Amino acid sequence: MTLFETITRLRAVRYFTKRRLSDETLTRILQAGRWTGSAKNVEPWHFIVIRDKDTLNKLSKCGRYASHISGADTAIVIVNERSHFASFDIGRASQNMMLAAWGEGVGSCIASLHYESQARTLLDVPENKDIPIEISFGYPLPNQPLTIEGRPREEVLANISRRPLKDLVHWEKW
Ligand SMILES: Cc1cc2nc3c(=O)[nH]c(=O)nc-3n(C[C@H](O)[C@H](O)[C@H](O)COP(=O)(O)O)c2cc1C
Numbered sequence: 617m618t619l620f621e622t623i624t625r626l627r628a629v630r631y632f633t634k635r636r637l638s639d640e641t642l643t644r645i646l647q648a649g650r651w652t653g654s655a656k657n658v659e660p661w662h663f664i665v666i667r668d669k670d671t672l673n674k675l676s677k678c679g680r681y682a683s684h685i686s687g688a689d690t691a692i693v694i695v696n697e698r699s700h701f702a703s704f705d706i707g708r709a710s711q712n713m714m715l716a717a718w719g720e721g722v723g724s725c726i727a728s729l730h731y732e733s734q735a736r737t738l739l740d741v742p743e744n745k746d747i748p749i750e751i752s753f754g755y756p757l758p759n760q761p762l763t764i765e766g767r768p769r770e771e772v773l774a775n776i777s778r779r780p781l782k783d784l785v786h787w788e789k790w
Pocket residue numbers: 626627628629630679680681682684725726727728729749764773776777
């Protein structure tokens with residue numbers, strides 16, 4: 617895939633095979649996160665890598681739409697410092713990791729950790745840091761079910777495709 621194809625073909629993968637990510641692949645994913653640029657280069661992130669099945673299962677109970685974590689090979693929980701642009705910065709780091717993974721055929725999906733204090737206790741995260749999201753990684757199961765938590769995607773998501781450019785690009789002025 618070209619870089620453009622890697623970007624435009626990246627879709628959420630919520631169902632995974634049991635194939636393991638190699639240490640080399642996982643390291644490249646983490647390096648892609650590490651090399652992300654951030655506001656004033658403050659790098660307001662830590663990455664907790666989880667591969668233990670019991671912890672993955674427990675983490676999958678920490679969000680309302682987080683069951684995909686239990687089937688993932690690896691979860692990366694993004695821990696962020698409370699800096700002004702932290703959410704923008706961790707979004708960039710997350711996308712870099714997801715694209716680096718996808719470039720190697722590894723699928724991924726974000727989970728919002730709605731029950732953050734439960735996740736904090738599970739992972740021993742200090743009180744002065746936030747853990748808004750997790751990213752599940754694994755090789756995609758063929759024929760992905762088109763459901764989220766057992767419900768059709770259309771019932772859960774605002775849109776299952778993307779708005780056309782004409783609806784979102786403004787030239788010169790609004
Ligand atoms: C901040 C954020 C939180 C998300 N939380 C969840 C989640 O809790 N569970 C889930 O299955 N997907 C979650 N997603 C994935 C979105 O549903 C997905 O990016 C969107 O539907 C587009 O998917 P597509 O690329 O397959 O079209 C989240 C994405 C973002 C950016």
